[in-house]
Amino acid sequence: MSFNNIVGNENVKAFLDKTISENHILHSYLFSGIDGIGKTIFAREFARKLLCLEKEEEENCLSCQKYHNHNHPDFYEIKPENNSIKIEQIRQMQEKILEKPITSKRKVYIIIDSDTMTKEAQNCLLKTLEEPPEYATIILTTANESKLLNTIKSRCMKVSFEPIEKIKIEEYLKNQMQIELKEELISKSEGSIDKAIKLQEEKEIYEKVDELIEKIGKQDKIAALKQAKILYEQKEKILEILEYMNVVLYHTKEKEKWNCIQYVEQTKKRLLASSNYDMCIDYLIMNMWEEINEKYSRRSI
């Protein structure tokens, strides 16, 4: 594998390759960009290259072999456990990072979804970012940069990831996964391959959501609530579905439907505050129905 096998973000590829070829390696990087555009894949490939002992001779390289066998002693990944990265995980890392590398000349840590670190964990990590061992490189990935402390961000070199061009997503899905995605779904993927794949898998759900939004202005309240059945059924996925609704509502370019985005946002908050699930959805549909149908009632006056 090399960066060339990863789709999109050519600038990032060039930058990371240059970093390695000129040996300008820093102690901390922040890979920032929306979910599903390959930040973690880039981080892993960058890590492999940083650890490599032979410069691209992957087969003869002890480090690359260990890396690919998932038993490299100088490589670690830290991920959220139950949705957050806890201070204990960072403390463990801090103890480990002080031990010198074994196989490679460097040690690399990737902190995936670093914005899920608790405040305590972030403050704790700060100590390592301020005084990292000279052989250590820490790569943080995030899709929500605003949730990271400024003091953390200021100590990392930021690498920005751009959404992937539609044509590249289309090619990738077709060639690598034998998936032919409708143009419309590719537009809704917002430049994220993961999202495009998910959209395909969940096409049926999302088609029902499309239908709900399309028909809500053309039915009475009871029919609208019936049409919203999919929302009542998909409790597990509801936050993703609501995000998707926002995208669809936004793309309609109709004022009344744009106004509905506020109700979707309200619903997200209510659900996160663990209000009664069915009631939250009832409110959402009623509010949307009223917002959209006001247009028609005004018209009929």
Ligand SMILES: [Zn+2]
């Ligand atoms: Zn190697």
